Amino acid sequence: MHEAIISPEVWNEVQAINRERTRLSADNAPPKPFLFTGKLVCADCKAPLQGNRETQRRKNGTSKKYVSYFCSRYTASGYGACSRHTIYEMTLTELVLSEIRAHAEALELDEAAMLDRLQAQRTAADAERQESVRQEIGKLRRRVYELEQMTAKLYEDKVCGSISAVSFAVLLEKTEQERRQRTDRLDTLLAEVREYEQSAADIQSWAAVVRKHLHIWELDRETVDELIDRIEVGEKTVVDGKNVRDIKIYYRFVGNI
Numbered sequence: 620m621h622e623a624i625i626s627p628e629v630w631n632e633v634q635a636i637n638r639e640r641t642r643l644s645a646d647n648a649p650p651k652p653f654l655f656t657g658k659l660v661c662a663d664c665k666a667p668l669q670g671n672r673e674t675q676r677r678k679n680g681t682s683k684k685y686v687s688y689f690c691s692r693y694t695a696s697g698y699g700a701c702s703r704h705t706i707y708e709m710t711l712t713e714l715v716l717s718e719i720r721a722h723a724e725a726l727e728l729d730e731a732a733m734l735d736r737l738q739a740q741r742t743a744a745d746a747e748r749q750e751s752v753r754q755e756i757g758k759l760r761r762r763v764y765e766l767e768q769m770t771a772k773l774y775e776d777k778v779c780g781s782i783s784a785v786s787f788a789v790l791l792e793k794t795e796q797e798r799r800q801r802t803d804r805l806d807t808l809l810a811e812v813r814e815y816e817q818s819a820a821d822i823q824s825w826a827a828v829v830r831k832h833l834h835i836w837e838l839d840r841e842t843v844d845e846l847i848d849r850i851e852v853g854e855k856t857v858v859d860g861k862n863v864r865d866i867k868i869y870y871r872f873v874g875n876i
Contacts, residue, residue, distance in 0.1 A: 654708055654840055655850065659688050662853040662865060664701040666692035670708070685709060688852070702854050711850070711866075712838050718868055719846065722876070723833040726826055737822050737873060749815055752808050759805040766798040825872035846870055 653670035660667060668688040675683045686708035693701045725733045770791065777787045828845055835842070853865035869875045 652840065653686060653688075654838065654843060655688065655711060658843060658847055658849055659706075659711075660849050660851050661690040661692065661701060661704050662851040662867070663704070664690065664692050666690055666701065668704065668706075668852060669694065704852055704854050706852050706864075706866075711852075714866060715843075715847070715850070715868065716835060716838050719829065719832050719835055722829050723835070726830050727833055730826065730830075734822055734826060737825075737876060738819060740876070741818050741822075741873075749812070752811055756805065756808050756812070759801050759808070763798060763801050763805065766794055766801065769794050770798070821872040825870055828871070848874070 655668075656670055657667070669691045671687050671689065673685055673687060675685065677683065688704075688706050688708065688711070690701050690704040693703050722733075773782070773787055773791055773794065776782045777784070782790070832842065832846070848869045848871050850869065851865075851867045855862050855864045857863075867875050
C-alpha cells in the first residue's frame, strides 16, 4: 500500500546477518549438563567417571560433537592407579534405554511374576544374614531384660541395707553401662530388620516408576534421576576376538537386577 522504506536487497542482507548471529549465539550457548554426571562409577577402583565433550573432524570438512566418560582416578594419576574405562554417552544411553524398556515390557506381560522374582532374589541374598540378625535380637532382648531386673534388685538391696552405698554405685554403673551397650546394638539390628522388611514396598515403588516408561525412546536427566542410583562401568576386554565389557545398572529401590 505504501512505498518500502528500504529496498528488498537491503532487507535480505539484514535477514542474512540476523540468521548468522542466531547461529553463532547457539554455538556459543552454555553447554548442557552431562546426562550421566554423578551416576557413573568405575567398576575397578570405584572412582566416579567424569564427562568430556569432544569434536570429531571428518574428511569432508564437517564435524561431529559427542560426549564420553572416563575414570577420574586414571585422569588424576594415570595407569598406575587405574585404566581409562572410556565409554561414549550415546552407547550408554542406548544400553540404558534398552534395559528400561525390557523391564517395563516384563512388567506389562506379567507383573506378578516379575515382582515375585525380584522379591525371591532379594530374600535369597539376605536370608542367612536376616536369620543371624533375628537370633541376635532375641539374645539381646533377653539380656536387656536380665540387666533391668538386676538394676531393680540393686535398689532393693540398697534400701534393705544388704550392700553399701559404694558397692551399689559401682555395681549400678557397671550394669547400666552394659545395658546401654546392648540397647544400642539392639536398636541397630532392629533398624536393619525394618529396612529389610521395607524391600517389598521398595519393589512396588520401582515397578511404579518403570511402568511409566514402557514406550520410552529418549532418555533425559529427569528420567535418569528418577530410575537410576548408579551405573558401574567395567574396562573393555577381548574375549574370543571380541571387545566386551561389564556394565551394571543399579536402580533406585531395588539395586542391580
